[in-house]
Amino acid sequence: MTPNHSPPPQTKRVQSLRFRMLVGSLMWIVVSVAVAGWALQQLFVQHASQQFRNEMDLHLNQLTGAFSVEDDEPVLVVPLSDPRLDQPLSGLYWQVDVVDASGQIKQAGVLRSRSLWDQVLPAGPEREDGKRDTLYSYDSPTLETLDVLSRRIQLTDEDEAHQNWRLMVAADQGLLNEPLAHFTTMLSVALGALALGMGVASIALIAGGLRPLARLRQKLALVRKGTASQLEGEFPSEVQPLVDEFNAVLTTNTEIVQRARTQAGNLAHAIKTPLSILENAAHNDSGALGALVSEQVAIARRQIDYHLARARAAAAMQASGLHTPVEPVVAAMVRTMQRLYMERKLDIHAQVSPPDLSFKGEEQDLHEMLGNLIDNACKWATTQVRIQARADGQCVVFLVEDDGPGLSAEESIAAFKRGVRLDSQTPGSGLGLHIVAEMAELYQGSIQAERSELGGLKMALRLPGVV
Structure with missing residues (x-):
């Protein structure tokens, strides 16, 4: 998509x-x-x-x-x-x-x-x-x-x-x-x-x-690269007022983004607390009502995570100076998936080139997008998952491949639709790839599903980078 x-x-x-x-x-x-x-x-x-x-x-x-x-x-x-x-x-x-x-x-x-x-x-x-x-x-x-x-x-x-x-x-x-x-x-x-x-x-x-x-x-x-938050240095008197006004705009913008993120986090925390109470109560009820409440609480949590991710991405696009090193995030994802799928003994290989590659956005958002793609690849992989991150002009391209059964052209399009699950026997809510696509779009990026050289599915995620 x-x-x-x-x-x-x-x-x-x-x-x-x-x-x-x-x-x-x-x-x-x-x-x-x-x-x-x-x-x-x-x-x-x-x-x-x-x-x-x-x-x-x-x-x-x-x-x-x-x-x-x-x-x-x-x-x-x-x-x-x-x-x-x-x-x-x-x-x-x-x-x-x-x-x-x-x-x-x-x-x-x-x-x-x-x-x-x-x-x-x-x-x-x-x-x-x-x-x-x-x-x-x-x-x-x-x-x-x-x-x-x-x-x-x-x-x-x-x-x-x-x-x-x-x-x-x-x-x-x-x-x-x-x-x-x-x-x-x-x-x-x-x-x-x-x-x-x-x-x-x-x-x-x-x-x-x-x-x-x-x-x-x-x-x-x-x-713009994120190595400085303000315009620093001495400028002539004709240019200095422009620099001062721009620094004031940067400061105001940073404060607005920070307040929005704080409010979104407070709202999520306020909602998650009663949801946790409902979830605990549902666990104590083994009947149909308990199962229904547990299901709805899970959906509510997913919706909260989804909309929080959209809010963070929208705020990050308005903020200046954001940059997230790619290599530590990819390494953390690989370690997490190796523990999560330890019993399957998957060969998960990752490569980041160049090593100082950075994503222009929030670290939590990159975790969210890569986590969904890598988790999905591990679910469907037979023995091997390959992750690549490389620079392409002013963008960062992430390639997540597996050697699983792959998807047809129609399934590749449907996979990004909200709530669509291509296999009801595989755990999930059908929101993961849709969230990735939505967040990539908010970051003015893109995601495509292709056939992998490994025989399975290859997800190509393009996001803005720090050049």
């Missing part, structure tokens, strides 16, 4: 607190570092671009100050200071054009830097806002992409009233882009290392912050 236990409803697995905290912190680190990197890169671009423009303004101002016309020929009074202007295709250039009053080129490149070699800078658009300087870009097939800053000036001459000139300074955009690319690379490496360090620090902080919860889980496991 296997009790019908419906499995608990499967609830959706919730992500762990550690996982959520870690994901949240890592997302914040990534976003913060990305925003900081973008802001720093933009600031550097603005700074480098402004510095690049200021450098071009400086060169154009130097060119303007050094430019002059002598004997109707444009000349530079002094050479410009930057040595790159004398290096061919260095990326920094200047040029002077002759233009008319409307800005149209009359003669391009009347003067130009040695760095231009044989190249000529094209004229750009004229400004319409009245300012004299114009900045534009020029894609040269030989000089790459240039930023050109031009200025139109007029010089007073004794022979002619005005002469228009366009002065130009050009710089390769690579002079700006290369430092920007280098800075971006270095910034990415630095921020990546920073993000990695912050991530490792977050993992360490989260692991350290949640460590008290791991300790709390270990303490709860000790309570």
